[in-house]
Each structure stands twice: as structure tokens, then as C-alpha cells.
Amino acid sequence: MATRIIDNEATMTRSGFERLSAELVELRTERRAEIARQLEEARSFGDLSENAEYAAAKEEQSKLEARILQLEMQLSKAKILDEEKLDTKTVSLGLTVTLKEMTSPSRTYTYTLVGSEEADPKTHCISQKSPVGQAILGKSIGDEVYVKIPKGVRHLKITKISLSDKN
Secondary structure: OOOOOOOOOEEEOHHHHHHHHHHHHHHHHHHHHHHHHHHHHHHOOOOHHHOHHHHHHHHHHHHHHHHHHHHHHHHHOEEEOOHHHOOOOOOOOOEEEEEEEOOOOOOEEEEEEEOHHHOEHHHOEEEOOOHHHHHHOOOOOOOEEEEEEOOEEEEEEEEEEEEOOOO
């Protein structure tokens, strides 16, 4: 079953939702308090118009508040995947896919396909909107895909589709 993405919704795995929620809690509590301390300390240095520490703390506060707003928006429109309804016959959001590089068969890659909001290549979670994600979405074991990348074209074969241990 391929998962349809509705513009107003952000489809996420449960673990992705929980990770973003935890980040939001940390930013609202620990980071806000830390920046408030930095601002208070910078104010104690006197003239704010020529105070580099104060300007840096205000810039950091601005970035923090922007990230908090971004997370709040993402989480407010989140639709969590029903993991019990995931079908491992075809690639869809929330599933883990093993791919073999056909030009170098000894190379394999394992990715979990996730929504854009929770993509994190460092943990092998790729977005369904990424070039590889788009190429494998809806495909089955044994299917071969060609993925255009900046360095050329990758030829990949789907060797395994499984439930993710990250859900």
C-alpha cells in the first residue's frame, strides 16, 4: 500500500514524530533558558548598541524561535503512519529498503523511507521526495531503478523490503 501525501498533512513515522516532539520540548525549555541567561549576562556589560555578546545572543534567540515555530507547524500537521497497515510487498513510507548497487554489486545500502520533515541521511532515513526515495516508492523486491544524481546515474536493485526498527 503506497502512502499518499496530502499537502496539508506531514506524514511521519511514530519515531520521527517523537524525535521532533522531544527536540521541541528541549528548545522550549533548556535552550530558551540558556539564551535568556546569555542575554542577561550580555546586558550586564552595559551599552547594548555596541555590545557584540548581546547582538550574538539576540541572533541566536531569533534562530531558536524560528526553529520552534517550524517544529510546531510540522507537528501540528503531522499524520502518523499506522504501522500495522504497512505492506512490505511494495516500498512505502515507514519501510526499510535494502538496495544493491548494480554497477558495484558488492555495495548495498539500507534506507528507511520517511517524510521530508524527519529525513536524516546520517541515520539512513531518506525522504520520499529525495531522488532515491522517488525512484523506489511503489516498487517491489527485484525491481531495478535508475536514479539521476549530480555525479551521473545510479543503477539500483531492490533486494529487501521490511518493517523499520525505527518506527
